[in-house]
Amino acid sequence: MQTTLRACKSLARVSLEHTSLGCATAKEPDLIQHYLRIARRWLWLLVLATLFTGAVGYVIAKQQSHSYSASTRVIIGPGLESPDPNLEELRTAGMLMQTYAELITTRPILESVIGSLGLQTTADRLAKSVSLHSDDTTRILTIRVEWDDPSEAVNIVNAIANVLINIGPVGSEESEARIKDQTRTQITYLEQEIAGLEATLAQLEQDFEAATNREEKRLYGDQIALRRAQLADASRSVISLEQSLMQSQTNRVKIIEPAVAAVLVDPELELTVAMAALAGLILALVVVFTLEFLGDVIRGEEDLVGLTHMPLLGVIAKHKPLHGVGRDHFVAYSMPESRTAENYRLLASRLILSRYRATPAARPLPAAGQDSQSQTGALTPAERPFRSLLISGTHINGAGSSEIAANLAVILAQTGHRVILVDANLHQPDMSGLFGVSNRVSLSNLLAGQPVEGQLTPLSWLPTLSILSSGPIPAKSFDLLASARMTELIRELEEQADLVLIAASPLLLYADSLILASRVDGVVVVAEQGTTRRATLVEIVESLHAYGASILGVVLDQNRTSRAARRALPAAAASSAGNGAIQMQSVGRVVK
Incomplete structure (x- = not known):
């Protein structure tokens, strides 16, 4: 009862948010908001790279020897x-x-x-x-x-x-000083000699004046001339020595400030750490740029909506792996208070609202011998809600779309809708293993001609949900799923349930999924974040349009990393309970 109330609340909330098909197509974010979302998405990497390289720079700077x-x-x-x-x-x-x-x-x-x-x-x-x-x-x-x-x-x-x-x-200052001292001593000696010569010269001049005969005057005159010559030589020597003391030394080295x-020496620790942190930030930005703008995978909701131009029906948040079988395996049942379970309830609510607003793709005319009432008395696709819904994705083994289809079927059944979940992935079936049900009544049986009436048994723990497993893997799955019997089977299942959910093979890997998509009322495309390639998603949407399929919207699955763990189910869960399954030869005869 609480689960049903929870789903109803989600339906009410979604009905207030959306007034058109499913969910409104996301508006194109402006450039700044787009970059801000990218920054928030990779903020952990930017911070981690900056802190790590800064710490490395700090350690290296501290280990350097001081000088x-x-x-x-x-x-x-x-x-x-x-x-x-x-x-x-x-x-x-x-x-x-x-x-x-x-x-x-x-x-x-x-x-x-x-x-x-x-x-x-x-x-x-x-x-x-x-x-x-x-x-x-x-x-x-x-x-x-x-x-x-x-x-x-x-x-x-x-x-x-x-x-x-x-x-x-x-030379050195001491040598230069010693030479200067010697020069000064020599200048002093010459100055004293000059003084003596001047005194002698004065006396000789007086004697010259006092001389009376010619011979004495000639003798004194010769002595005076000699003393004057000696005085001139001494004066020139003094002048030369004084000039040498005052002369500039062009080729001279003199210490003006000794150590x-x-x-x-400052190791520039702060600068080293800052430069290392900046280098780490730049490297992280390069990585983010490469992944965001040069990578070819879906990174988030903006990528998904921008590429497909389809309504975003929901985002399935990442959750821990569940390894049980049956009810214990489904987030919607085992963890009803989790964020992922709420994501499934919002997805289911949007699909319920979309049932009464979508215009399914036109179906082929009834085959010969079909009840004429189905030709004249039935509502046209535009007059009634869709009854059949195909869920498929891009993952190579279909694990993501199969698990989303299973959890969605549980949520829809909890709201009181009669739901039939069909495992149409005849290449890698897994519904019988997920739910732990028998293969006694399977898609292969019904395609072989077994009537649907009275064959489907509801789950004991969820009576409004019935599972139609795939049965034995046929040799020619395309012939089975593309046959007129498959179209008739979908109509028969629609008469017994409010909603028929079909979990199909990956859309681009197998053509039978595209054929089925054109024969149901609506298609939900599942893309896995970080795994689905953009070119693949664009090709899927174009192929669905080419086949005339009605795409209700897209779902983003964020569980790519833990999917492998949740896929590890007991293989015997389906095969051991396969009593009453038909042989491949019988299926081949029916197809022929």
């Missing part, structure tokens, strides 16, 4: 102490700076540094740790070394600067 950086700065050419450096000297010093920069990373220089410090490394490794920055304008060369040990980093960079100084013509301490 320390030390730097020193040297100036090439005239310094600030130069009183009047000319442009040519500065230009020459700038070119010399580039030469020194190249020399720093040469093997002799680096091996000299390694030897002086006693480092346990090679010149190649040390060269990779040295970086240079030169400024032609200021003539300042910055030498930077990254090393594992902070104290060694300081020693290495200072040693490189000292090697540069030593290979220059001026004192090394600093820890």
Whole structure:
């Protein structure tokens, strides 16, 4: 009783939502909404890929060894102490700076540094740790070394600067200072000598003036000329030495800022993690784009409606596999409160409403000898609700459509409708296994000429539902299902039930399903999400239209991953109860 009330509530809700055939065709979503739905569908992948690659980047960054950086700065050419450096000297010093920069990373220089410090490394490794920055304008060369040990980093960079100084013509500051001190000492000595010469010269001039004879004056004049020559030489030497002190040194290397301490090099952890996470997000977006826009399978409701332009009758949500036989196998019966069961109730409600609004495809004229009342007294297809409904899909073994047909039959029967479920999949039948019923009365029997009246037995646990299993698999299933007897059988079954549901073989794999589709009142196409190919679905719809079938709508099945588990039914459930089944030869004779 509760199940019937639940189905009635679903019917009421659907009747408020839909006022036309079955369910209204979904409106074309705008581009933004379409992309938002895709983003929501793949949000788990985008988040997972971003977090995973970010975590990998974090681990890699943390595992990297720490290094320390030390730097020193040297100036090439005239310094600030130069009183009047000319442009040519500065230009020459700038070119010399580039030469020194190249020399720093040469093997002799680096091996000299390694030897002086006693480092346990090679010149190649040390060269990779040295970086240079030169400024032609200021003539300042910055030498930077990254090393594992902070104290060694300081020693290495200072040693490189000292090697540069030593290979220059001026040498170290101590050597330059020593030369300057010697020059200043020499200048002092010459200045003292000049003072003595000036005093001597003054005395000689006085003696010259005091001399009375010619010979004395000539002697004093020669001494005065000699002292004046000595004074001039000494003065020129002093001027030359003073100029050498003030002269700019173009080819000179001087440390202006030695390395004192090394600093820890920032491993850029945040940047590394951010870049790794961004790479993961981009990779996930590429995967989503490939699957959504380059893949050829149905991904969701929008794909299904957009391709078929048919009403979406329902979406069957994914559920856990049920391994029982009979009532325990059906979601509609075993899990009535589940989302999937509610999906089946909505589907059944929409089909019930559609019965009184659809216009079934025209049927062929009655065969010769048929009751004339069926020709004149019956309602036309447009005047009465449909009585027969074929359910088929695209899955290669028909598992999805068969299970949907079975659950739908249970739901419809629970609402009080008399339902007959026919297993017309003569290639891979499974209804007898699903319901655990006997093959005593089967489709093969009835097609062989056995009358329908009194042969169908309702289920004990659901009296309003009768199952017509397929029976033995015939050798010529197409001949049976395409025969006039099959058309007559559908009419006979319609007289005994409110609804006849026919579970058929996959539509494109077997032509007999397309023939049956043209002989029933309506067709429901089942597509499996993530499995059904778009081109296949389009071809199915076009084929059904070509055969004149009336398509009521489409159903999206989201249970592709767990279908194989639910298909693992006991094969003996149908075969062991096959008492009274006809032989294949008998079926062949009837068809002929």
